[in-house]
Amino acid sequence: AQTVTQSQPEMSVQEAETVTLSCTYDTSESDYYLFWYKQPPSRQMILVIRQEAYKQQNATENRFSVNFQKAAKSFSLKISDSQLGDAAMYFCAYRSALDKLVFGAGTILRVKS
Amino acid sequence: DAGVIQSPRHEVTEMGQEVTLRCKPISGHDYLFWYRQTMMRGLELLIYFNNNVPIDDSGMPEDRFSAKMPNASFSTLKIQPSEPRDSAVYFCASRPGGGHQPQHFGDGTRLSIL
Numbered sequence: 001a002q003t004v005t006q007s008q009p010e011m012s013v014q015e016a017e018t019v020t021l022s023c024t025y026d027t028s029e030s031d032y033y034l035f036w037y038k039q040p041p042s043r044q045m046i047l048v049i050r051q052e053a054y055k056q057q058n059a060t061e062n063r064f065s066v067n068f069q070k071a072a073k074s075f076s077l078k079i080s081d082s083q084l085g086d087a088a089m090y091f092c093a094y095r096s097a098l099d100k101l102v103f104g105a106g107t108i109l110r111v112k113s
Numbered sequence: 114d115a116g117v118i119q120s121p122r123h124e125v126t127e128m129g130q131e132v133t134l135r136c137k138p139i140s141g142h143d144y145l146f147w148y149r150q151t152m153m154r155g156l157e158l159l160i161y162f163n164n165n166v167p168i169d170d171s172g173m174p175e176d177r178f179s180a181k182m183p184n185a186s187f188s189t190l191k192i193q194p195s196e197p198r199d200s201a202v203y204f205c206a207s208r209p210g211g212g213h214q215p216q217h218f219g220d221g222t223r224l225s226i227l
Binding site: 033035037042043044045046047050052091099100101102103104105106 | 213
């Protein structure tokens with residue numbers, strides 16, 4: 001079974017600085033998708049960024065980018081120029097060809113002003 | 114474009130009562146998912162549907178839980194009888210066909226069983 005591990009329960013970053021959230025996963029599949037979701041205190045689940053495993057190029061969405069290392073099964077999220085609104089719980093998720101999303105335990109990100 | 118709509122947003126009821134959670138997926142989305150989020154277990158997939166047909170219900174905790182999707186625009190998750198340990202946030206999500214498409218989540222229903 002696939003598993004997703006987020007080893008950082010909590011992270012802090014100063015406003016305007018950069019922070020990286022870690023995620024590793026375990027799978028024997030070669031074709032899959034990876035996602036980062038953000039859950040602010042309002043509890044909405046908001047898609048931040050996604051990556052197809054067959055693509056070597058790392059996905060980027062404005063201030064958010066990923067470092068996808070397929071051989072190492074690593075999928076970290078980098079947030080540049082952090083803003084107060086980035087404070088939330090961040091979930092890494094893996095989706096297999098069977099369509100199930102498997103979530104990590106989440107990382108709480110605190111942004112200091 | 115309306116997102117996934119869940120109702121109610123909050124539900125408080127006494128144990129033993131029947132609870133029905135509702136979800137309207139985004140129009141045109143072929144897949145619908147029900148998740149449960151708790152502090153102890155995180156986000157768990159309960160069941161998902163493709164074209165209104167249940168595909169995988171292996172995450173449904175026990176027979177007290179049931180889910181239906183009578184048509185493409187409506188799904189329910191029912192708990193009968195409810196127990197305090199069912200207290201959680203329940204999310205519905207939907208997505209179009211196509212493997213690269215992400216799931217879109219509703220705002221969730223916070224369920225408290227007293």
